[in-house]
Amino acid sequence: MGKWTRRAFIGTGSLVGGGFVLGVAGVAFAPGRHSVVSADAIEKGELTTWITVTPDNFVTILIPHCEMGQGSQTGLAMMAAEEMEADWERVRIQEAPALDAYANAYMLRAFTSESMPAPLERAIDYGAYRLARWFGTQATGGSMAVRGTGYGMRIAGAAAREMLLAAAAERFGVRADECTAARSHVTHAASRQSATFGELAKAAAAIPAPSNPPMKDPDTYTIRRTSKPRFDIPPKVDGSLGYGIDFTLPGMLYAAVDIAPVQGGRLVSVDPSPAKAMPGVKEVVELEEAVAVVADSYWRARKALAALSPLYDDAGHGDVSSDTIFAAFDEALGAAPEMPAEAAKVVTADYRVPFLAHATMEPMACTVRVDGDRADVWAGTQDPLNARSTAASALDFDTDQVHLTNLMLGGGYGRRLPFSFDYVHIAARIAKAMSPTPVKMVWSRETDMQHGYYRPAAMCRYAGALDAAGRPLAVGANYAGGGDGESLFLPYAIADQRFDGRSASHHVREGAWRSVLNSQHGFFKESFIDELAHAAGKDPYEFRRDLMDEHPRFRAALVRAAEMADWGSPLPEREGRGIAIAESFGSIVAQVAHVAVSPEGKVKVRNFYAAVDCGDVVNVDSAVAQIEGGVVFGLSAAMVAQITIGEGRVMESNFHDHEMIRIADAPNVEVDFIHSGERLGGLGEPGVPPVAPAVTNAIYAATGIRVRDLPIKNHDLSRA
Amino acid sequence: MAITLTVNGQTRTVDVEPDTPLLWVLRDTLGLTGTKFGCGIAACGACTVHLDGRAVRTCTLPVSAAEGMPITTIEGLEQVQDGELHDVQQAWIDHQVPQCGYCQSGMIMAVSSLLAQRPDPSDEQIDATITNICRCGTFVRVRRAIHAVADARKAGGAKKEERHG
Numbered sequence: 038m039g040k041w042t043r044r045a046f047i048g049t050g051s052l053v054g055g056g057f058v059l060g061v062a063g064v065a066f067a068p069g070r071h072s073v074v075s076a077d078a079i080e081k082g083e084l085t086t087w088i089t090v091t092p093d094n095f096v097t098i099l100i101p102h103c104e105m106g107q108g109s110q111t112g113l114a115m116m117a118a119e120e121m122e123a124d125w126e127r128v129r130i131q132e133a134p135a136l137d138a139y140a141n142a143y144m145l146r147a148f149t150s151e152s153m154p155a156p157l158e159r160a161i162d163y164g165a166y167r168l169a170r171w172f173g174t175q176a177t178g179g180s181m182a183v184r185g186t187g188y189g190m191r192i193a194g195a196a197a198r199e200m201l202l203a204a205a206a207e208r209f210g211v212r213a214d215e216c217t218a219a220r221s222h223v224t225h226a227a228s229r230q231s232a233t234f235g236e237l238a239k240a241a242a243a244i245p246a247p248s249n250p251p252m253k254d255p256d257t258y259t260i261r262r263t264s265k266p267r268f269d270i271p272p273k274v275d276g277s278l279g280y281g282i283d284f285t286l287p288g289m290l291y292a293a294v295d296i297a298p299v300q301g302g303r304l305v306s307v308d309p310s311p312a313k314a315m316p317g318v319k320e321v322v323e324l325e326e327a328v329a330v331v332a333d334s335y336w337r338a339r340k341a342l343a344a345l346s347p348l349y350d351d352a353g354h355g356d357v358s359s360d361t362i363f364a365a366f367d368e369a370l371g372a373a374p375e376m377p378a379e380a381a382k383v384v385t386a387d388y389r390v391p392f393l394a395h396a397t398m399e400p401m402a403c404t405v406r407v408d409g410d411r412a413d414v415w416a417g418t419q420d421p422l423n424a425r426s427t428a429a430s431a432l433d434f435d436t437d438q439v440h441l442t443n444l445m446l447g448g449g450y451g452r453r454l455p456f457s458f459d460y461v462h463i464a465a466r467i468a469k470a471m472s473p474t475p476v477k478m479v480w481s482r483e484t485d486m487q488h489g490y491y492r493p494a495a496m497c498r499y500a501g502a503l504d505a506a507g508r509p510l511a512v513g514a515n516y517a518g519g520g521d522g523e524s525l526f527l528p529y530a531i532a533d534q535r536f537d538g539r540s541a542s543h544h545v546r547e548g549a550w551r552s553v554l555n556s557q558h559g560f561f562k563e564s565f566i567d568e569l570a571h572a573a574g575k576d577p578y579e580f581r582r583d584l585m586d587e588h589p590r591f592r593a594a595l596v597r598a599a600e601m602a603d604w605g606s607p608l609p610e611r612e613g614r615g616i617a618i619a620e621s622f623g624s625i626v627a628q629v630a631h632v633a634v635s636p637e638g639k640v641k642v643r644n645f646y647a648a649v650d651c652g653d654v655v656n657v658d659s660a661v662a663q664i665e666g667g668v669v670f671g672l673s674a675a676m677v678a679q680i681t682i683g684e685g686r687v688m689e690s691n692f693h694d695h696e697m698i699r700i701a702d703a704p705n706v707e708v709d710f711i712h713s714g715e716r717l718g719g720l721g722e723p724g725v726p727p728v729a730p731a732v733t734n735a736i737y738a739a740t741g742i743r744v745r746d747l748p749i750k751n752h753d754l755s756r757a
Numbered sequence: 758m759a760i761t762l763t764v765n766g767q768t769r770t771v772d773v774e775p776d777t778p779l780l781w782v783l784r785d786t787l788g789l790t791g792t793k794f795g796c797g798i799a800a801c802g803a804c805t806v807h808l809d810g811r812a813v814r815t816c817t818l819p820v821s822a823a824e825g826m827p828i829t830t831i832e833g834l835e836q837v838q839d840g841e842l843h844d845v846q847q848a849w850i851d852h853q854v855p856q857c858g859y860c861q862s863g864m865i866m867a868v869s870s871l872l873a874q875r876p877d878p879s880d881e882q883i884d885a886t887i888t889n890i891c892r893c894g895t896f897v898r899v900r901r902a903i904h905a906v907a908d909a910r911k912a913g914g915a916k917k918e919e920r921h922g
């Protein structure tokens with residue numbers, strides 16, 4: 038990895054009425070010889086951060102990202118306000134226009150160093166992917182928002198502060214370094230002079246922007262590391278916030294769509310007459326892989342669609358099922374990795390996890406108007422840039438003929454990332470058929486459930502060797518499904534490690550699902566290390582801890598989680614604790630699950646304890662919320678959720694057969710942060726990977742039953 | 758067919774098929790998009806409103822069945838005092854409950870109905886009644902906020918009695 042430079046392009050200007058405005062046009066990062074900021078960034082107006090100070094002493098921070106619920110905007114504003122020494126009560130935020138947001142790919146490219154999940158790597162623009170991933174699955178306090186845009190925010194805030202200090206010094210007739218900025222005022226204590234940022238704004242705008250403003254010492258933070266209410270919450274409690282599905286245009290029509298059930302299948306034939314005879318129906322649109330009914334209300338479109346009996350082909354995948362896919366994995370995995378001959382004990386185990394749906398609460402929806410050589414698209418996406426080019430390709434347009442307005446998302450978790458924009462593609466083609474009338478397409482839950490980009494099903498064959506003293510000599514795994522990325526790393530001192538990815542392809546469409554491949558490998562590796570501990574006759578927490586001398590951050594998180602959970606204290610019969618740890622997206626999360634298993638085999642997860650080292654925390658409460666959410670998300674996957682393939686298609690269709698955790702099954706979650714001072718890591722995703730192994734390890738402690746494939750609901754855990 | 762509804766205290770006449778689910782009439786005919794579509798089979802609670810004061814899931818409720826009964830949506834949740842949010846909405850802000858927020862209209866309608874019927878619900882009663890799905894996983898805060906509203910109402914009620922007495 039290269040070194041960061043603090044070289045920033047900062048531009049300033051005056052505002053009508055005497056305010057001042059400041060922008061940072063991208064932070065230069067030079068990995069080797071390549072600069073990632075385009076040379077003409079300033080001319081093109083690719084400003085990534087804007088701060089405005091108005092005479093009424095309000096600071097408005099313009100943020101080039103939409104809010105998806107992780108509190109990113111609030112966190113970014115906190116970073117800028119902190120450096121600026123603004124009074125948080127007098128800070129406002131404003132969302133930047135969508136086009137400006139595209140410039141963020143530069144920033145994200147600059148701040149990316151980790152490896153990307155293999156299936157996505159070749160396919161997409163690196164920066165756009167990271168931008169999207171940040172939108173989708175990461176949080177305030179440590180994510181791309183912080184690593185990328187947050188850095189620009191800090192520079193902008195610090196530069197603004199320096200300029201305000203200089204303006205005050207001139208006004209007071211003193212030296213700038215004798216002045217202090219605090220709570221949106223600059224004060225010169227010796228001469229007892231003081232002025233508000235608002236009063237200084239006009240003069241500050243005339244001061245040249247410093248290119249390398251000093252940043253605050255983290256120990257002096259007054260805004261960061263506290264909890265601030267999120268700006269995005271009030272419109273979410275009174276129904277006023279408009280999501281993609283809520284968008285309307287005058288004269289708009291509604292589309293309901295049915296898609297070939299087997300991925301890759303085509304529409305063979307459909308008789309449109311039953312639908313056309315129904316009230317309000319305007320058109321039956323046949324697409325290559327789908328049929329849509331367009332009507333004057335969504336319900337009428339839906340009802341008419343249900344009257345059709347479209348015939349599809351199965352693209353030759355009609356014999357594929359979850360069983361055949363896992364059988365192919367099993368064969369590809371071959372023999373377990375060989376273990377050293379001197380081993381006193383060899384342990385082997387197979388693990389498997391199913392496909393999973395994102396199941397965002399808002400089903401896919403998209404509104405499109407095609408009028409002549411211009412198309413307008415309104416949709417909730419995690420990457421407006423890629424969604425726009427998807428619409429363009431569906432319409433055979435150039436991208437600049439397409440205007441996309443990104444709307445609030447009712448959940449993303451990776452479903453609305455680049456190369457997952459089938460909903461935009463389909464909506465665009467329907468609207469083309471109805472041009473120039475705008476059409477809003479809304480998917481049914483059934484369509485949404487059966488046309489996802491699923492978390493890959495995967496299987497893993499582990500082997501491990503212990504010496505006579507119960508110390509691990511070697512560990513190895515063959516795995517198939519998904520891939521590996523950064524997710525194979527073991528923080529344990531085991532000298533001999535061998536991992537071998539095998540391929541066994543299938544037609545089921547896959548995508549990035551909250552925490553990506555860590556969701557599979559987190560379960561595999563933390564289950565296996567637990568099995569090794571038990572085989573060695575050791576306490577699974579102590580066994581892990583004693584192998585972590587080389588990785589003090591992991592050790593500290595593990596120890597903290599164990600302390601939080603009062604690890605080792607006695608529990609009633611059929612209750613148990615399980616521990617697991619995983620690093621993903623730059624954050625280390627150790628968790629302890631406390632479960633109780635009834636004699637009938639019902640699992641109740643009572644408590645979850647999470648110790649999180651994400652470097653530092655920006656907005657504490659929203660960071661806690663992200664981990665709480667990650668635990669529940671991970672728990673659905675561990676306990677109940679699965680996507681099953683049969684006859685080539687997805688068998689689950691709605692929330693009656695695709696279960697998710699509800700409040701009755703949601704445990705208490707306690708979260709604690711370790712301020713390691715390391716590089717900021719993510720928060721949206723890292724809470725997920727340790728959840729499943731923590732629970733299955735706890736079930737083992739409670740019952741002696743080892744769950745090696747998910748979800749847990751498929752296992753009989755009743756007293757034998 | 759013309760159907761007369763009473764929504765958030767206003768009388769509205771709509772011309773829709775009587776079997777149209779109330780959800781789509783609210784959202785598409787009346788433009789009240791705060792009520793959300795999640796599943797269409799009464800399994801997630803995103804579409805919850807109050808019908809005659811009780812929480813109902815509107816995605817499977819024919820509009821004809823709502824005729825003549827007062828309907829309250831998230832947009833019309835009764836204000837405790839003019840200019841102030843309903844105390845459940847305020848608790849949702851105080852406890853920073855929403856993440857993406859999509860499920861929260863339904864969650865708030867279900868909770869406000871529960872609290873109207875059971876002023877101080879136990880955890881078991883919450884578990885049995887609040888079966889709404891939140892994919893973002895905000896349940897820890899939902900539970901906390903419910904108890905906070907119940908406690909505040911108890912304290913507020915006690916104060917009022919004091920003043921009167």
Ligand code: FES
Pocket residue numbers: 793794795796797798799800801802803804805814815816817
């Ligand atoms: S949309 Fe009505 S319960 Fe899900």
Ligand code: FES
Pocket residue numbers: 106398447448855856857858859860861890891892893894895
């Ligand atoms: S807040 Fe996103 S689904 Fe509940």
